[in-house]
Amino acid sequence: WVNKIQSEIPELPAEKKERYIRIFGLSDYDASVLIGDKESTLLFENTLLYLSESMGQKDAAKAAANWINVDLNRMKNELKSSWSEIKMDPSELANLIMLVNDGKISNSMAKTIFDEMFVNGGDPIKISEEKGLSQINDTSSIQNVVTETLLENQSAVVDYLNGKDSAVRYLVGQVMKKTKGQANPQIASDMVTLELNKQKKQ
Incomplete structure (x- = not known):
């Protein structure tokens, strides 16, 4: 009890x-x-x-x-x-x-x-x-935007290649802007960094 x-x-x-x-x-x-x-x-x-x-x-x-x-x-x-x-x-x-x-x-x-x-x-x-609020996680869709963004922002790409790491943040911001904030920011950041490093090795 x-x-x-x-x-x-x-x-x-x-x-x-x-x-x-x-x-x-x-x-x-x-x-x-x-x-x-x-x-x-x-x-x-x-x-x-x-x-x-x-x-x-x-x-x-x-x-x-x-x-x-x-x-x-x-x-x-x-x-x-x-x-x-x-x-x-x-x-x-x-x-x-x-x-x-x-x-x-x-x-x-x-x-x-x-x-x-x-x-x-x-x-x-x-x-x-x-409200049209959904996150884009499809890597191929984000890749297309990343490629387009790098082509349109060559000065930022050159800045990164010359050692200015903050250029990555700017470029990711441009990807987010193009996708109206819907791209998964981590995927976008990873892809931008990957593409920039590819160019660095060329």
């Missing part, structure tokens, strides 16, 4: 914080913010339920904590919203996290979608389609 009584006693905030740090690997700060109000805790834990089979526990927890502690609180402050006015639910937040994790959208795209979900709710996949 002692165990039964203990199981019925609500978890104390300090215990919850310790659990978040120990099991989920959250920082002391993130854990403290999450336990600061019941709604944050519920959104966090319910979001994790939807992510449990798709992501590693600690990665899922850190992503969910970041969206809640940073972006959700930012929107709450900007719009002076109460929890009852937030339209987004845990399943929608989980789906957004998965889109980023799967490389289908970038972090900046996700923030735009998140702001829409905060105000109106909705499926992040549908919102991304409506």
Whole structure:
């Protein structure tokens, strides 16, 4: 009966914080913010339920904590919203996290979608389609843009060949501009660097 009584006693905030740090690997700060109000805790834990089979526990927890502690609180402050006015639910937040994790959208795209979900709710996949927010991961498509960009920016190419490494950032920026921010930035950076190094060896 002692165990039964203990199981019925609500978890104390300090215990919850310790659990978040120990099991989920959250920082002391993130854990403290999450336990600061019941709604944050519920959104966090319910979001994790939807992510449990798709992501590693600690990665899922850190992503969910970041969206809640940073972006959700930012929107709450900007719009002076109460929890009852937030339209987004845990399943929608989980789906957004998965889109980023799967490389289908970038972090900046996700923030735009998140702001829409905060105000109106909705499926992040549908919102991304409506707003034309999807990340290009197809290497052949990005390769074509990289080739075109290098041809159009020969002065930056020469700068790199002469030892100016910062030219890579400029060229990647031009690739992102051409693709309206939709190219996967890591793939774009890798491809630009690869093509420049090929020219360096010639």
